[in-house]
Amino acid sequence: MARIIRKDVLMQTYAAKSGHPGGPLSAADYLTALYFNYARVNPDNPKEQPRDWFIISNGHCSALNYALLARRGFFPPGYLLTFRSTGSGLEGHPNRIKTPGVDVSAGSLGHGLAIANGIAIGSKLKGLDERIYVNVGDGELQEGSCWEAIMAIAHRNLDNVLVLVDYNDVQIDGRVHQVMNLRPLDGKFDSFGWKVFEGDGHDMDEVIKLLDQAHAAMGKDQPIVILFHTIMMKGVPSYEDDHLWHGKPLATDEMIQTALTELGFNETPAEAVASYGDINTARGKYHKIMGWPIPRGCKCD
16 A cells, blocks of 8 residues: 555656655655554544544645545545645645645644644543544754654653654755754653654564554553654655655656656556546545535536
């Protein structure tokens, strides 16, 4: 499934000729494992409670968020190719009003952890069995607001919070440790009172082991963090580990062909687009899900 999610990310940014593919490919393995094996969500009733909350604080990874939602059944995968287009519910950064399954709007970095703090408190006050998952980038952790929230979450013993760090040491302007060093990140979280797990974010066996351990540790008066060591643009060797692809799509046919081949898809770019089906049908179904007027020429059956 993670391979399909990576294709979805690349095809969204290819179709839009804009967006951020690097981080989504970096986090695709462990977030696919989390969202398909642990997160308790209901595509038929996204706002029901109790439920687990899924916050992608580094909102520029929206293409990954949308791919996960589509493949979990919140809306048709064919709608992914409307990403960043006029009138689409799939904006460049997640919008909880326009996209079913998006729990928190994101974009400006450094807010997801503070929002998780509030949601976690609310869940406990209501006596709800809910887990609050937060994905953050290591570059995002240069924001001071993150550490205020990290301190607050630990101070309140919010053991229903699980943070996942995409620890790829890459941000838009270079290496994280060169721009503003965060190391040792494990020691920092530990000193703030968090239970820390750490491992390879691309070895699926290890990912599952870490997620199992983290979930077993929840509910024991201490928030949990997993530091997933990852590689930006993982899965597409020709473009891996290069900060230039943080916010730059593989926009040409030649580039996307290389990526599809390296991901193991025997498709041309045109065939890959066609594999998502009729976009007008997908658009009609999405509008029906949202209760929006059906656009002229679109089907919703």
